[in-house]
Amino acid sequence: MAAAHEMEIRVRYQETDGQRRVHHSNFLTYFEMGRTEMLRSYGHSYRDFEDAGLFMVVSDVQISYRAPAEYDDLLLLRTRVDKVGAAHIKHAYEVIRGTQILVTGSTTVVCVDAEGKIRRLPEWMLG
Amino acid sequence: MAAAHEMEIRVRYQETDGQRRVHHSNFLTYFEMGRTEMLRSYGHSYRDFEDAGLFMVVSDVQISYRAPAEYDDLLLLRTRVDKVGAAHIKHAYEVIRGTQILVTGSTTVVCVDAEGKIRRLPEWMLG
Amino acid sequence: MAAAHEMEIRVRYQETDGQRRVHHSNFLTYFEMGRTEMLRSYGHSYRDFEDAGLFMVVSDVQISYRAPAEYDDLLLLRTRVDKVGAAHIKHAYEVIRGTQILVTGSTTVVCVDAEGKIRRLPEWMLG
Amino acid sequence: MAAAHEMEIRVRYQETDGQRRVHHSNFLTYFEMGRTEMLRSYGHSYRDFEDAGLFMVVSDVQISYRAPAEYDDLLLLRTRVDKVGAAHIKHAYEVIRGTQILVTGSTTVVCVDAEGKIRRLPEWMLG
Numbered sequence: 001m002a003a004a005h006e007m008e009i010r011v012r013y014q015e016t017d018g019q020r021r022v023h024h025s026n027f028l029t030y031f032e033m034g035r036t037e038m039l040r041s042y043g044h045s046y047r048d049f050e051d052a053g054l055f056m057v058v059s060d061v062q063i064s065y066r067a068p069a070e071y072d073d074l075l076l077l078r079t080r081v082d083k084v085g086a087a088h089i090k091h092a093y094e095v096i097r098g099t100q101i102l103v104t105g106s107t108t109v110v111c112v113d114a115e116g117k118i119r120r121l122p123e124w125m126l127g
Numbered sequence: 128m129a130a131a132h133e134m135e136i137r138v139r140y141q142e143t144d145g146q147r148r149v150h151h152s153n154f155l156t157y158f159e160m161g162r163t164e165m166l167r168s169y170g171h172s173y174r175d176f177e178d179a180g181l182f183m184v185v186s187d188v189q190i191s192y193r194a195p196a197e198y199d200d201l202l203l204l205r206t207r208v209d210k211v212g213a214a215h216i217k218h219a220y221e222v223i224r225g226t227q228i229l230v231t232g233s234t235t236v237v238c239v240d241a242e243g244k245i246r247r248l249p250e251w252m253l254g
Numbered sequence: 255m256a257a258a259h260e261m262e263i264r265v266r267y268q269e270t271d272g273q274r275r276v277h278h279s280n281f282l283t284y285f286e287m288g289r290t291e292m293l294r295s296y297g298h299s300y301r302d303f304e305d306a307g308l309f310m311v312v313s314d315v316q317i318s319y320r321a322p323a324e325y326d327d328l329l330l331l332r333t334r335v336d337k338v339g340a341a342h343i344k345h346a347y348e349v350i351r352g353t354q355i356l357v358t359g360s361t362t363v364v365c366v367d368a369e370g371k372i373r374r375l376p377e378w379m380l381g
Numbered sequence: 382m383a384a385a386h387e388m389e390i391r392v393r394y395q396e397t398d399g400q401r402r403v404h405h406s407n408f409l410t411y412f413e414m415g416r417t418e419m420l421r422s423y424g425h426s427y428r429d430f431e432d433a434g435l436f437m438v439v440s441d442v443q444i445s446y447r448a449p450a451e452y453d454d455l456l457l458l459r460t461r462v463d464k465v466g467a468a469h470i471k472h473a474y475e476v477i478r479g480t481q482i483l484v485t486g487s488t489t490v491v492c493v494d495a496e497g498k499i500r501r502l503p504e505w506m507l508g
Contacts (some may be wrong), residue, residue, distance in 0.1 A: 012283060012286065012287055013144055013150075013286050013290065013300075014152060017143050017145075018145075018364070018431070019438070020145040022351040023141050024439040024442065025406045025407070025410055026406070028405060028409070029266060029406055030267040036267065045326065046326065047325055057400070057446070058446055059446050060445050061206050061443065061444040061445075061446075062444075063441070063442040063443075064440065064441050064442075064445050065438070065440050069303055070301075071304075072290070072300065072301040100362060104487070116449070120153065139410060139412050139413065140411040141409075141413060145304070146311070151312040152282035152283055154279060154396040155282070155395075159394050159395060163453070170454065173453065174451075174453040177452075184273070184275075184277040184319070186319050187318050187319070188278065188315065189315065189316050189317075190312050190314070190315040190316075190318040191313065191314050192311070192312055192314070192315075195311070197428075198428055198431075199417070199426065200305055210506060218275055231351055267398060267404075268404050268406060269397050270399040271394060271395060272394060272398075272401040272452050274399040275397050325399050359384060
């Protein structure tokens with residue numbers, strides 16, 4: 001899982017706020033979509049992951065906003081794996097419009113079971 | 128459960144959209160808060176309801192928007208029970224600012240179990 | 255604008271609620287996406303519409319929920335124009351997974367200017 | 382603006398996700414509420430601020446999630462000013478349930494005008 005995954009996201013009207021920009025909280029949802037689709041591009045589904053009794057919970061988040069995204073913008077989200085531990089994965093993200101990087105960020109997700117106990121990442125996720 | 132329940136809701140910035148109004152989808156969240164708080168005012172908790180294996184799912188929604196609500200408005204949400212069946216409840220709502228009714232609506236919620244099968248409303252809910 | 259417009263929507267994790275279903279309020283956001291993309295398929299952009307000082311505001315909403323949509327479902331949203339007036343458009347929607355209709359709904363949007371006064375729909379929108 | 386501001390937040394059903402926890406993106410909305418209400422407690426309104434042509438835009442965010450918040454939890458949000466510059470304010474936040482700190486975070490907001498140019502914070506905000 002070394003390479004970067006890229007996907008397009010069309011900004012929804014509902015995601016904008018009174019400043020006509022994408023409300024800053026929505027980028028966490030975009031990042032989550034990046035993780036889901038990157039996993040799918042490797043032939044896996046996060047839904048199956050949960051159906052198997054494991055969950056990825058977000059433990060840390062960092063975001064820098066350089067320029068606003070607006071309604072109807074077609075954004076490029078670039079997701080890559082930054083670091084993999086026994087039970088956690090750190091991802092890094094860039095949100096790009098044209099040639100401009102609007103937002104950068106990173107998240108750490110931790111693998112837990114239904115009781116919230118930390119669990120090793122399944123083999124297939126590390127491959 | 129005949130009388131009306133009233134609660135105040137302060138509009139959040141995140142709830143506004145590019146028109147600087149509350150995005151119309153948020154009123155369904157407000158209505159849901161009204162149902163929760165009306166239930167609490169009768170000494171019950173919807174959380175306990177779910178912990179007991181029952182769920183209220185929304186089957187029908189109708190909303191009329193007369194005037195916009197804006198960021199930081201202090202709204203009054205009036206919730207009342209319109210009709211109670213064996214397995215469903217129909218609520219009616221008014222969202223008011225000062226003396227002006229901004230939004231009216233109604234929802235029907237149906238009682239189901241964890242498998243999604245329709246179940247009779249518990250006695251205490253009808254009382 | 256007689257024919258139906260169809261688009262796919264992948265359910266986001268953020269859109270689910272504690273019942274593991276798409277929270278019922280999100281279908282209003284889906285419907286809004288359907289209106290935007292239908293307009294685009296006719297060569298127009300709602301962003302240009304707002305940049306020209308006109309706004310479409312939602313005045314009425316009706317939704318019926320028949321079956322739940324879940325995380326990661328790939329939904330088909332079918333949008334069609336039901337009725338066009340001098341200043342408003344009524345749309346009808348179906349949300350479909352496979353061969354099953356999960357949700358149906360309708361909305362009425364009204365054309366207003368920046369002051370909120372009702373305005374005739376521009377010619378190109380009626381064409 | 383040295384002291385901490387405290388407010389209670391009742392978790393909404395819509396804010397939970399398929400893991401029955403508050404979706405991690407909602408804490409940014411909670412932090413925003415904290416900033417609004419802290420400002421109000423000093424006799425000011427962020428709405429007036431925007432009506433005067435100034436905007437606070439979020440430039441940086443950091444969040445650490447220690448334990449999940451759940452539907453219907455009554456949370457305490459503690460907001461304090463960490464640092465004030467000529468054009469920006471850094472806030473720090475704690476989200477607490479009972480005696481347990483669930484989430485900590487910080488944000489930096491920058492004062493801009495309608496064109497997005499960075500502007501000095503008004504005197505009354507520094508006082």
